[in-house]
Amino acid sequence: MADLSINLAGIRSPNPFWVASAPPANTAYQCHRAFEAGWGGLVWKTIGEPIVNVSSRYSSLDLNGQRMVGFNNIELISDRSPETNFREIAECKKRWPDRAVIASLMTDTRENWHEMMKRSLDSGADGVELNFGCPHGMCERGMGSAVGQNPDVIETIVGWVMEAAQIPVIVKLTPNVTDVTRSARAAKKAGAHAISLINTINSITQVNLDKMCPEPYVAGQSTHGGYCGPAVKPIALNMVQGCAADPLVQLPISGIGGISNWKDAAEFIALGSTGVQVCTAIMHYGFRIVEDMIDGLSDFLDSKKMKSVNDLRGKAVHTIGNWENLNLNYKRIASIDYDKCIGCNLCYIACEDGAHQAIALVSPNGHGLGPGRLPGKPVPQIKEVECVGCNLCSLVCPVDQCITMVDVSTGKKPMSWKEYQTRLAAREMKAIPAHA
């Protein structure tokens, strides 16, 4: 069985699954429940000057009956005192010495950062995470994303923290920037040991059209909240890969954003994360989801003959590059498995109206009859010459593996846009007479 343990900048945990700093990581009671379920680590709900929250505070994006595809909150950091939080961290660490307990911190002045670092060390926390990401409320007070959106301020504050740091420091980045690698580089320059990303994304998830006010509704008003959950995973993956590939960052990464199962976690690790953190999926389904995550990742690593999580880390990072380097002579086309086709014709409509008119509806003669398809009903047929391999039909088809994309030979050597431009320029040079 593969070794699931990780070591993130000196912080060890028996598996890569950590509870993210959020409501599930608010109290010692929850920390015990999380560790009993099997979580490898937990980042405490952000500790700072205790705040006052509003009611209500959450909202969501539901899609076609699936609840909380995206989740939005206008909650602030911990509403409990630092004394209580640090006392409970000490209690958890004592009871669970093999798990990672991280203190998430947010404060303002240099002296206060030094004080928070000392209290974190005294509590026995394995490390700290600096919350430079909260996109509502705290940023209006000059903290959270107000810090994370300015690389100079990140560098200054991480510098203050490092003056007092005796345990590993993780800088948690906000995605509410145009280029997250600039934030990551600032953290690295100031001496941070690791980064974590992403925190939540500025958002309005829905407008209550009866009240003419967005949710979450607070006495006739609302505010932009932080977006997370499955919908943000693609954005988070992109940012994690960007930081992992940047030669000026090169820091261990704790990946966060929309992780709900082992496969999501494996994707983050393949794109450069050492471990992952989870919030929304726990708020939706509870701590026990980690059981499937551990089993699933372990089976996957075994199936790929990987001996540890480390063997997976970063495996896909360098397959991502600039568009100009992609092979223009590679071609794939759609292929339909008629034994699976249910005859819904969604692929035909999508290609006809939204793509390249490369699917015909033809007589079913000679094709198999998939479940639910009516005898004699026309079937979709790929016009192979017209198909540009855009993937759209395979994405809209409701039946798993009914439309697959298959490689076809073009008989041409690989050539990128960059090479094409170089050849074009060389040909033009040749065409110019020597005396010109």
Ligand SMILES: Cc1cc2nc3c(=O)[nH]c(=O)nc-3n(C[C@H](O)[C@H](O)[C@H](O)COP(=O)(O)O)c2cc1C
């Ligand atoms: C209700 C709520 C409260 C949160 N509070 C904090 C917090 O106190 N500190 C922090 O660093 N991140 C906080 N987050 C952000 C999460 O830690 C995490 O970065 C984000 O939710 C993305 O992960 P997910 O898609 O798994 O939810 C909060 C998120 C939610 C939903």
Ligand code: SF4
């Ligand atoms: S891959 Fe694109 S172009 Fe080809 S059949 Fe499907 S939708 Fe049409």
Ligand code: SF4
């Ligand atoms: S979308 Fe899939 S199931 Fe529906 S007709 Fe096309 S191939 Fe068949």
